[in-house]
Each structure stands twice: as structure tokens, then as C-alpha cells.
Amino acid sequence: MKLYIKLSKAETERWDSIKDASKPPDISDNEFARFIFFRGLDAMMSDLVERINNLTDDERKKIIEEHGDEMEEVLDEAKTIIAEGSKESEIIEK
Numbered sequence: 001m002k003l004y005i006k007l008s009k010a011e012t013e014r015w016d017s018i019k020d021a022s023k024p025p026d027i028s029d030n031e032f033a034r035f036i037f038f039r040g041l042d043a044m045m046s047d048l049v050e051r052i053n054n055l056t057d058d059e060r061k062k063i064i065e066e067h068g069d070e071m072e073e074v075l076d077e078a079k080t081i082i083a084e085g086s087k088e089s090e091i092i093e094k
Helices: 009-022 029-053 057-067 070-093
Strands: none
Touching: 029 070, 057 070
16 A cells, blocks of 8 residues: 655655654665654554543443444454554564
8 A cells, every 4th residue: 555645845844854863874765654654653543542441431331322332342442453553563663
């Protein structure tokens, strides 16, 4: 899959500054962008897991009531997906 992101001029300048300051010379720009992308996904997923794990029983019941019984399965699956995603990012970092 290819992912294209259109950046504004200011965003491009910020990207170039970050890339120039932190990209190791032995990896390509594409590899660096991929690394940053997955680090961001991991951070987002970690936040989601933390929120799911910190739901009180009442909050969990309310979500399930509002969105149907399948939501309980979704909440449980989210934990599994996040755990698997963390393993993938460890492989990418190596």
C-alpha cells in the first residue's frame, strides 16, 4: 500500500527540519517516514488502550448500551490489535 500525504509549505518545512535533525544517514527518507508513521500509530493505539483499560464498569456498560452488544467485542478486540501492533513496531525499530 502506498500512502501519500499532501503537506502545506509550512508543514513541509517542519518535516524537512525534523528529518534533517533526526534521520540517521544510513536510512532512506521513505524508511524514515515509515518509521515516524508507525511510531505515531503506536502512540495513538497506546492512548486508546489506556483509555479502554481505564474505563469503569459503568462507562463500559454505557458504551455497550449506546452502541449495541457488538461493542463489547470491539473493546476486547482493540486490546488484542493494540498488543499485536506494539510487537510489529518493535520489529520495525530493530
